[in-house]
Amino acid sequence: MNTTVSSPPSADTRPALKFITCGSVDDGKSTLIGRLLVDSKAVLQDHLAGVQRQGETDLALLTDGLSAEREQGITIDVAYRYFNTETRKFIIGDAPGHEQYTRNMVTAASSADAAVVLVDATKLDWRNADLKLLAQTRRHSLLLKLLRVPSIVFAVNKLDAIEDPTLAFTHIRNALTEFAATAGLTVTATVPVSALKGWNVVEAAADAHWCSYSGPTLLDLLEHLPVTPADVSLPVSFPVQWVEKFSSSSDTSQGRRVFWGRVATGEMTVGQAVKVMPSGLSANVAQVLDHARNPKSVAAGHSAGIVLDREVDVSRGDWLLAAGGEGDTLTAERSIRATVAWLDDEPLVAGRVYWALHGHRWVKAKVQRIVHKLDIHTLAEEEATQLEPNAIGHIELALQEPLATRPFAESRALGALVLVDTASHKTSGALLVA
Structure with missing residues (x-):
């Protein structure tokens, strides 16, 4: 070429x-x-x-x-x-x-x-x-x-x-x-x-x-070559990484807590209606601060501090998701289908329980079923009862708590999870929501 x-x-x-x-x-x-x-x-x-x-x-x-x-x-x-x-x-x-x-x-x-x-x-x-x-x-x-x-x-x-x-x-x-x-x-x-x-x-x-x-x-x-475009066309989503309980800059935070993180999709603007997941509580965005605490709208891929118009229970690991618009609100599910790149030294088998990390949120996840694995030589999908180290396959997971996800093909941020062994704390697999 x-x-x-x-x-x-x-x-x-x-x-x-x-x-x-x-x-x-x-x-x-x-x-x-x-x-x-x-x-x-x-x-x-x-x-x-x-x-x-x-x-x-x-x-x-x-x-x-x-x-x-x-x-x-x-x-x-x-x-x-x-x-x-x-x-x-x-x-x-x-x-x-x-x-x-x-x-x-x-x-x-x-x-x-x-x-x-x-x-x-x-x-x-x-x-x-x-x-x-x-x-x-x-x-x-x-x-x-x-x-x-x-x-x-x-x-x-x-x-x-x-x-x-x-x-x-x-x-x-x-x-x-x-x-x-x-x-x-x-x-x-x-x-x-x-x-x-x-x-x-x-x-x-x-x-x-x-x-x-x-x-x-x-x-x-x-x-x-182009850089990866930010997911600004999707409804806004924001994983909370840190909660600033007592702001040192009361003139910008309006005396309320500031929720810091990186905007995953869309653009966070003042007046945006959001739903807190997994609690389901609703609020409006009162102020958006950029990384230097300047009040301004912040698009996907950039760090922001979010101040809500009322006090609601928000902690590290929660997500602020767009609400109010048609098709904006994601539905949280307790089961997901995903493609997995298995990275652990031990094989993946149905019935095992792992920690799943989505954004900054940890939930327990049980492997319900291994749908199939991919033969990297023929690219054929084969029936399987386990996935060996470095194998690629499709699985079904049951989550202890619901997560709001999008297919990975639509959003890298909302469609990616990491599986971690509960005993060794080793990264076991990379999950891409189907």
Whole structure:
């Protein structure tokens, strides 16, 4: 896929792009980020000198900061790095490729605007026109779709080590295109790169027709990708994170408590009728404060302090939901159907009870039924009695207390839950409301 780009505006007028690199282990994710940082002049010389090994620069060490990562040569935790070009600022998350650290990849992807999926050409039967992709490449790509990451870019890496890079890129690109079509993935571009040599990452390859590709470099693509739009078209919803009981600024709070949090959907304005969930009490918004305590309307994605026109019982974990308008009020339910990315080391079985986190609210949740699991190789839905670690499936949950949710396809904030083991307190699964 060849993509043309136009000249972007200056970095000061464009929001920062938060993207992750993912894919199978040792596909070159950390090296790619290191190349982006070095070639965009975002690394100081003393830092660069600190990642020298036997006279050679090990670009992966610029992101693999944990001692265990450096000893084993793998990425374990998500490492965030920041850099900017003349046209844009970037926040990069280097996600691990090992199956056992899939939960870390899911965490990073849940808030990403874009993802670069690395594909190691040397691990594939690139001479075969019907080659099979690695399981982790498929799994990470499916998770990106489930998590509604807006832009997905495939970067075919290590083509410098291939005898016939043009043939390899053609076959791999075709395999990725076929997989994306079958899985329903919308792919922005497929780009040939060599992170080690720096070809087509920041600068174009020396051979202008390398791999028969004439499109933009990876950085050119990233400079033009959109950020995730806020859910401002939906009715307002607001998860309460903190209750300020005695405001230090009585002139703005009108002597009442201030409820602080981040607007999840819609726009919070004065006069808005809201219903407190789960109590069901109603009130009107008397004042809206921004993060600096300035009275003003606040849209989705931004922090706000809400003052109600009367004293009602509101605590951390409660939701303030739009009320009064047709179709505004959500119905709280005690049962939900959801897609789950299972992240625990123990299998998921029906009958188990977990803590479910929705916004800042914790409720007990019992797994009523495992509907089916997804075969990542065939993309077929299969009957299942349990979900193994890193499996993707559909389940039914019974909640101890009702929650007001929306399908994840409509709202990331209202449609996402996290399951936590009640004994170990480990994150067990990522739930996406169907």
